[in-house]
Amino acid sequence: MTFLKTNLKRIMGYFANKENWKQPKFWILIAIFLRVAYVFMNERGWNPFKKNITGDHVFLTGAGGGIGKLMALRLGHLGCKLSLSDINLENLE
Secondary structure, X not given: OHHHHXXXXXXXXXXXXXXXXXXHHHHHHHHHHHHHHHHHHHHOOOOOOOOOOOOOEEEEEOOOXXXXXXXXXXXXXXXXXXXXXXOOHHHHO
């Protein structure tokens, strides 16, 4: 716990220093942090700016392979109700 507390104080001190705001390195770190936070939130469906599709019904064609299969897996992971179709019934199962 002290490790976390120490590092959190160090990071907050870095952001509180006005001289750091003038350095390009600071803004690059901010951009990287925001991108990581954005991807993290999107992967877990926590992005408040996107529509929540949990529980929605999705009809997906071509779900037996390729991109359709990946979309079916992803949408199922997000909690959608799925209706799947494909020409190749063996792969669809």
